[in-house]
Amino acid sequence: MLADTASIRVAFLAPLSGSAAAVGQELLNAAQIAAIEIGPANFVLQPYDTGGTAQGAAQAARSAVSQGARMIVGPLFADSVRAVAPVANEAGIPVVAFSSDATVAGGAVNLIGFVxxxxxxxxxxxxxxxxxxxxxxxxxxxxxxxxxxxxxxxxxxxxxxxxxxxxxxxxxxxxxxxxxxxxxxxxxxxxxxxxxxxxxxxxxxxxxxxxxxxxxxxxxxxxxxxxxxxxxxxxxxxxxxxxxxPDEAGISAFRQKYENMYGASPSDIAALGHDATALAAVLVRTGPNAITLQTVRNPHGFVGAGGLFRFRADGVAERGLxxxxxxxxxxxxxxxxxxxxxxxxx
The missing domain is CATH 3.40.50.2300 (Response regulator)
Known part of the structure; x- marks a missing residue:
């Protein structure tokens, strides 16, 4: 790993404990596949446990910002996304969250979930x-x-x-x-x-x-x-x-990679963890200051395991299905x- 001064940190927020821990772990497993395959040497994916609560998500976001995160991937639940939004807006860093509740999008928050x-x-x-x-x-x-x-x-x-x-x-x-x-x-x-x-x-x-x-x-x-x-x-x-x-070719390839690495079949939501992290990794590859709200909302979009997507001005993902x-x-x-x-x- 490069020295901290050269690393670009992306925070990963998910419920890694509590009733939704299994889902959170799947999302993190998938994110780590993207970080390994796509992330450059200075890409650091730092997990934070939200505990599945809004309070836990807000605290995780504050910790991530204090530790220099340039972007937040996650959290999962709508109330957690709502709690993270003011922290990210104040820090001026983009969020790519997993929720499918369009009412929590906007400002710094982008939703990669299938609304x-x-x-x-x-x-x-x-x-x-x-x-x-x-x-x-x-x-x-x-x-x-x-x-x-x-x-x-x-x-x-x-x-x-x-x-x-x-x-x-x-x-x-x-x-x-x-x-x-x-x-x-x-x-x-x-x-x-x-x-x-x-x-x-x-x-x-x-x-x-x-x-x-x-x-x-x-x-x-x-x-x-x-x-x-x-x-x-x-x-x-x-x-x-x-x-x-999602398109059969992309999702099938992702499932095979997941099974090869973890010895289990992923649920459909796991691909969101992969694609949100892959987006961040692709941006980091282009330069140290490439992660901005504008680059996250690239109108040409991105192609991930779940297919083609891009974020509209309101932060909701437009999808190619x-x-x-x-x-x-x-x-x-x-x-x-x-x-x-x-x-x-x-």
Whole structure:
């Protein structure tokens, strides 16, 4: 290692203790892959444990700043990101956090998480290209489900899709039949988004045929939650349904590297730790003063394990995502992610 005066320190904030420690460790493991592969000799990735709390995140950020960090990667939870923001803003250093809650972005804070709006934009645009013009939305009555329903309001209009309505049911699928009936009463639609996974997705899928909704006349759409659902291909009702996901080539290569180094398969969120750290390492390679909010928000973007991304002026990541189709054995990629952004940021 070079002397401290020549090193460029990047702080890594994650819950390395507490109930979310396993997720935090996966993020750190993935970050270390990027630091080793991409970081120059003077790149120092310094982990800090947030304990999974806002108070812990704020203290970690203060320690990182006092120790000369030029950038903060993490933290994970929205309340932790919110607590870190004033520390980073005062210090004038950028943050690339893992949260998918767009309300905590802005100022020094950039979110590398897959926010609902970006997922919906990709799948709605795909549906429009396939001749679909009206969409109904079914979500569980959870904070994540409600955020997805809210995002659908604006994204549908932006993509040329008419939103017929959004209805919710209880977590796990209870009341899915009633929610489906309410949607049907709102009028006809040729696309249906189901923003759920596991038991909830199974319950909704079982209601489709009984409600007279058939895949084909109605294009069934999903979110990235489907990509990690081990039972996705078991319900024949969903065969042919489509959803957005990271490009197969990049994410497969990352998973193999992770397995080779740690002897275990990473969860989908681990790639965010890799890509945020890789971004910092790439900037450090260009010069000692290259990490700024402006360079983090390079309009040309970056390519990581999770695919193409760039940060908009509001700090939310714009994504290049692939499209996958549900099959009897799980899913297969039917449309690759774009290799470059087509024009100005949205």
């Amino acid at each position: 609902p709006a970006e997922q919906l934009r990709r799948i709605f645009e795909h549906a429009v290209q396939k001749g679909r013009h009206s969409v109904a939305v079914l979500v569980p009555n959870t904070p994540a489900g409600r955020k997805t329903a809210e995002a659908a309001q604006s994204v549908a209009a932006q993509t040329g899709m008419r939103l017929v309505g959004a209805e919710s049911y209880q977590p796990g699928g209870a009341g899915a039949d009633v929610a489906m009936s309410r949607l049907r009463s709102r009028g006809s639609f040729d696309a249906l988004l189901i923003a759920d996974t596991g038991a909830g997705l199974t319950s909704v899928a079982n209601q489709l045929a009984m409600s007279g909704i058939e895949s084909g006349p109605v294009m069934i759409l999903g979110t990235m939650l489907w990509d990690s659902d081990p039972g996705l291909g078991r319900n024949r009702t969903l065969t042919g349904a489509r959803f957005p996901a 692939a499209i996958r189709e549900v099959t009897a054995s799980g899913s297969t990629q039917v449309e690759p992610a774009p290799r470059a952004f087509p024009g100005p940021m949205l």
